[in-house]
Amino acid sequence: MSGRNILVVRHGERCDFVFNTGGESWMRRAFDCNGKYSPVDINMPRIVPKRSDGWEHFTLDPPLTEMGYIQSKLTGRAFRDSDVKVDFVYCSSALRCVQTAVGIMKGLGMTTLINVEPGLFEWMQWFKGNRPSWMQVEELRKSGYPINVDYVPILKKSDLPLDESLTSYYDRSYSVTKDLLRRHSSGTILIVAHGASLDACTRQLCGSSPRSTEQFFYLLQNTPYLACVQITESQSLWRITDSPIAPLTHSMNISYDPKQLTLSSLSLQERMKSSS
8 A cells, every 4th residue: 555645743733731821720811700702802702512512622732822723724725725635533522623634634625524633642751640531523523623423433432541651652653644645545634633643643563662851852842833744655654744834924913001101101111120
């Protein structure tokens, strides 16, 4: 079997990484004590999906920002402009990955259903012995996401080891990727997952060993939102073939406080000192 391709893409900008500032969680700012959601920044999602496990679980399973979804659609459009055809779509169970996959397919102009695969979830070390809580596929479908509710996952949430080592994470990602390939003898598979997935899902398939912890974190810190890597099969061997699209680069845009224009010169001077 030759000619198969795998595209691995990191999710888009996530709410908590943008709005957890000054020691305060974005959840405390955007939700009241009864779980009513009111965005306090136009980059926060206008609405969030209802989830049966409770709104509190957005803390560890955050949605994309508005910019994150735009990033996803831009990436999908870039795939379309580069004549990339996606035959099968898989994503991590994390909400941000589901929403990113939705945006990419929207940008591609394709209606292929998305398969939610728990085995593509990030390294369990981030959860410090806790089991993640995700939205159910039926809930995602009711929220309007094009999810394949009939998909039978390779791994269940209960299969994810709470004390997972880095090598075990690489092995899990490799094993899941191989299982996906066994299901599809031709075509292009899109995997939408986490920053580390670009290496973890491809490295052993291309014949290399899992990374050291030091190299793992270096690569992770240099893998931005919507980063993309492609690997291609030729004569039963896999190799990295760069990315079929250009990178997505943009600058930060900090929050603006109009009241700073009303400050006295002395107050403004004090603020300048405290921020230096």
